[in-house]
Amino acid sequence: MHLVEELDRCVSMEGSSLLADSLKGAISRGKMLLKSVSLSGFRGYRNEISIPIDAQTTTVIGRNDAGKSSLFEAMNIFFGGAKLEPTDFTVNSNDPVVVSCTFSDLPSSIVIDSDRSTSLADEYLLTPAAELTVVKTWTRSKLTTPTMAARANHPVFDDDGIDLLNAKLPTLRSLAKKYQVPDSDIDDRRTSSAYRQAIWAAALRDNTARLEEIMVPLTSEDGKSVGNAISSYMPQFHLFRADRPGTEADELAQDPAKAAIKAVLDEYEDQLEVLSRTVQAEVKALLADVVDRLAEVAPDLAASLRPTDPRPSWNKAFGGLQFIDENDVPLSKRGSGTRRLVLLSFFRATAEKGLEANDENPEEYRRGVITAVEEPETALHADLQTDIISALQDVGELPHRQVLLTTHSANLIRLVQASSIRYITGDKFNRRCVQVEPDGDAIPLLTELNRSLGIFTDHNVRCFILVEGRNDVDGLRKLTDTLAVADSKISAFAELELKGLISFMPIGGGGNASLWASNLSPFRRDEVHIMDSDRLTAEHALKPEMVDLLKRADSRRHVFVLDRRELENYLTIESIISTYADEAFTAKFQELVDERGEWDYLDIPSLCAEAVHSVAASTNTPWEDLKPEVQKSKGNRAKKRLVLAFAHQSVSESLARAKPDLYNALLKASSRVRSGKS
Incomplete structure (x- = not known):
């Protein structure tokens, strides 16, 4: 019988009062x-x-x-x-x-x-x-x-x-x-x-x-x-x-199956407590009968005996669970590269499981989870190093999850928001933590990082590309991979990253753009800012911070506040339908698009989320009745999925043909790198 079924059986019987107590x-x-x-x-x-x-x-x-x-x-x-x-x-x-x-x-x-x-x-x-x-x-x-x-x-x-x-x-x-x-x-x-x-x-x-x-x-x-x-x-x-x-004895580093065991056991901690107490009570009753019988023949001995109160260790009970290969060799005995690939897959699976959870009941685990990973890039190829950082960031975005990591890689540091970096410096008597200042000033942090790791001067970075979030980074990578094939003027950004020629800076919202423009000035590199306009109509005024950023443009700082609402508005309907590949979704999405107005100013991720929610077989609550935080969570999930749509050929063909402002921003970044200026 499955463990959970057995627990349910136990607590539905006489142990139900024990369950209530626990x-x-x-x-x-x-x-x-x-x-x-x-x-x-x-x-x-x-x-x-x-x-x-x-x-x-x-x-x-x-x-x-x-x-x-x-x-x-x-x-x-x-x-x-x-x-x-x-x-x-x-x-x-x-x-x-x-x-x-x-x-x-x-x-x-x-x-x-x-x-x-x-x-x-x-x-x-x-x-x-x-x-x-x-x-x-x-x-x-x-x-x-x-x-x-x-x-x-x-x-x-x-x-x-x-x-x-x-x-x-x-x-x-x-x-x-x-x-x-x-x-x-x-x-x-x-x-x-x-x-x-x-x-x-x-x-x-x-x-x-x-x-x-x-x-x-x-x-x-x-x-x-x-x-x-x-x-x-x-x-x-x-x-x-x-x-x-x-x-070598570190179970989590050697085999992530151990972390999965800990998480699932914690999820059922209350029921396991009921089972433990039920077994203990029955064993104690049986041992008491043994002592009573013993007292009939050896009362002094019986009086000196009492049963102990052992506490079972469920982690030990499942301690034998691990990954093995076809030759029964455990994962802990495989090479470090193999173990890290499995670790990467573990984080990917964790993120996907969380994203697939029901937003209306996101109680995956009984407690929050903090995942701390030392040097996740160890023993991984450069492209997989980027993948594991992305997977960890996905895990950190899940409800009730936090991720801590360390790294020595200057390339990987560029993939995280500066506001999340904690730089430890000093000696053992006076260690201190350097971070982005409360007022947003990042110069002390960036200066320390540059001095320590040379993230700007010791590499060939020719252009910073500032965007609002990680989904924008992933989307532009996929878009330029496809667009570069059709248009020789555009470079594949993922390839430029591997060569260290460009550095994405996900700044965490357009409101931080002007501040980052000041923070990066001392490093004398070209900057291409690609910011959402958040326009609801063509006549909608830009936010003051975007107006201020446009005023800061100069010969090194190239600012593109998108004409359309956000990056997803440059996708095609065809690319989105292909990404979701579901007839019911297609019909509902098309219906919503026809109802809501002009494509350039629609909230595309939210429309995708609403379409998915509306056609789901388990849906009982209309979209408009969902709590705002649930709608936002579903919209964030859709935004992450839409990253795949940027690789669709129809998107690159549309940009190459119409050459909108987004195309010009990609062209500017490509030309600044090719000019050889740094």
């Missing part, structure tokens, strides 16, 4: 988003450094020995994927190892006591910014038992020593009398959380307590219960280490 912890289960990580006392990070984490993809850059791998290792230890070793402490220092993570997107309620839900806010465990900061501290004397605390705006009593979060129920009852808390203010006298909240409210109201930002212990008594509850909501952390000596 699901109490899943009430309003939020999927935490990691906002930042700080560490000190860990290997080369003697003094504290704080590194902001992007909501989608974060790229960590630095010279050799900058501490990129150490950052990922510290996070892996924080999330429980590894144990701290004595050699992890900073050399010649007695300081403890401290790792803290700050989270947003918090669950609206959690269960700490047996029968009552509460919230992190009601337990005063949030920062003034309404975020959760969890701090774990290790000392040399307690390697395996770190202390856990929340840095929070928490009630501090005038009477020293009152710690409600770690107080037992009898103590809380006594304190409730001391602070004259009315019985009516305590909604459940059986639970500690009800007493805590009533006492806090009374003390803050009477000014016998005040809110201060302190470290709230979470590792003893009820505090431990809170800590355990918080840990169950934290994201999964999957670390894929680089192929290097000493990592």
Whole structure:
């Protein structure tokens, strides 16, 4: 029987009450988003450094020995994927190892006591910014038992020593009398959380307590219960280490099947808990009968025996699952290039699975997932290096997913948005993180990258091509591959990239265009800006930031704000129909196009998404009744799919024949490269 079927059978029987108990912890289960990580006392990070984490993809850059791998290792230890070793402490220092993570997107309620839900806010465990900061501290004397605390705006009593979060129920009852808390203010006298909240409210109201930002212990008594509850909501952390000596035992790096096991087991954690408790109860009952029978013949021996309470490890139960070839050789024994190809395929499959999920119920996993990959380009050919970065970025764009990666490749750095780059510099006493400034100034970051990796001066880049997003980059690659065959004046951009002659800069929205124009000026390279106009009609005025960008055009900066709404409006209907290759879609899409107006100003991705949604067999909700965020998600999926349409021959033929402004932009970039100027 399939595992899930067996679990369903178990929980539908007498274990259903156990399921209800175990699901109490899943009430309003939020999927935490990691906002930042700080560490000190860990290997080369003697003094504290704080590194902001992007909501989608974060790229960590630095010279050799900058501490990129150490950052990922510290996070892996924080999330429980590894144990701290004595050699992890900073050399010649007695300081403890401290790792803290700050989270947003918090669950609206959690269960700490047996029968009552509460919230992190009601337990005063949030920062003034309404975020959760969890701090774990290790000392040399307690390697395996770190202390856990929340840095929070928490009630501090005038009477020293009152710690409600770690107080037992009898103590809380006594304190409730001391602070004259009315019985009516305590909604459940059986639970500690009800007493805590009533006492806090009374003390803050009477000014016998005040809110201060302190470290709230979470590792003893009820505090431990809170800590355990918080840990169950934290994201999964999957670390894929680089192929290097000493990592042969790294299961995730050697075989991504292990990551799939972790994800699926987490999805069914509640049901597995029910199954575990059911088996334990039945085994205990059987062993109790054995002791009873033993007591009839050897009462002293029976009195000295008791069964243990083993906790099954489901990861170990499925530990034998792995990839093998036709000769039964496991993937972990194959070459690094083979393993990395499988890893690339794993990320592609993950992205595609997420994109195919039902947008109206996107609960693929019970918790969020953070995927950290060291040097993903290792052992891959240049074109596959680009593919694996693209696949990782696709994963990072999925709901409740975050991707962290490191790289030494200057070519790959150009593929990520500068705002997602974290450059680690300095020595072990004073490491610091350089990034795009809050006001958008990228000059300090680009200067560091250029000094360290030579991403501009040490290569042959002759032209920067600035577009709004990654889909635009992929679309222009496919378009110019086809167009270059029909028109010798246009170069294939993918080929120019491989030669290092052009560099795409996905700037993350047209509003950043003028800022990037300033940031790139010091590097004295040609720039071709291809920006969406977002026009709804031919008469629609340009946004002020686009007008400003046009004013910045000069002999090196060539600005093309598209006449049509966006890049997808240069596709042909034929190319889109060919991409979707479905009769029902074709009929619906054509109907929508005929209804909505002029092709040049339609929201093509949204129309494609609406057509797909409308003809889907499982559709119960009309498009107009979907939530805006669901419509946007479906539109983003369509935009990604439409990348394929740019390779259709009808698109290149249309551009070569009509020569619209997009053609002129491609011609300008091609001519600047061919001129040999840099």
